[in-house]
Amino acid sequence: MKRYLPCIVSFCCIVALLSGCSKETENYNTPALSDYFPLQTGRAFIYRLDSTIIAPFGTALIVHSYLAKDTIESTFTDNQGRASYRIFRFIRDTSAIQPWRFAATYVATPTRESVEYVDNNMRFVKLRLPIKDDYSFKAHSFIDTKSLNSTVNYLDEWEYRYQNTGLAYTVLNKTYGETVQVLQQDETSPDIVFSPGIAYQQRNYSIEVYAKGVGLIYKEFLHWIWDANPPPANYDDNSYGIKLRLINNY
Secondary structure, three states: OHHHHHHHHHHHHHHHHHHHHHHHHHOOOOOOHHHHHOOOOOEEEEEEEEEEEEOOOHHHHHHHHEEEEEEEEEEEOOOOEEEEEEEEEEEOOOOOOOOEEEOOOOOOEEEOEEEEEEEEEEEEEEEOOOOOOOOEEEEEOOOOOOOOOOOOOOOOOOOOEEEEEEEEEEOOEEEEEEEEEEEEEEEEEEOOOOOOOOOOOEEEEEEEEEEEEOOOEEEEEEEEEEEEEOOOOOEEEOOOOEEEEEEEEE
């Protein structure tokens, strides 16, 4: 019996080695983060931006539309020694009559496993390896969503999930051949048809679509709370939404 022991040990080692290789292939035989989130100084993206805001007296939501231009302005080293990219956003009227005016600054930091994105002083994990259908990850771990002082409790425990990886997606009559959809949240509570007569309802919906070799081509985010207590019934002050649709990039 003893003479078979080395063979058994060798067989187990080979199986373990093959298993390890299989796992490594599974983890890394996916598109690179830079495929869907390319970062290069000087690149610019023109979007149709639809901004959802609260109407006067809070009884309705209305949409204001703009053109938005995101420009990768420069690169720098963050306080953790990582290469990061500073992105400026400018907006103008949809007729492109008025000049561009500065609106916001964002920061993108690509790491080995993810892409971090700072928006309004909040750090989101936008993408994470591996990029494949049904892979999910916690994207708001750097954001205070739990304390009593937090103004974004509604972001708590969001789990981003990839879907339709590698499939085509059409935005404003232009079709992009390889994309990945990141479904970030789709929740209505209570899950009933909205009516101004209901006492309370909260809606959270968020999705982003990235095209290979391009970057973000579509984004939709909507958060609102309708509350009848205390009267009169209206939308919470923090209710808002944004939709971005790529027009052009260069």
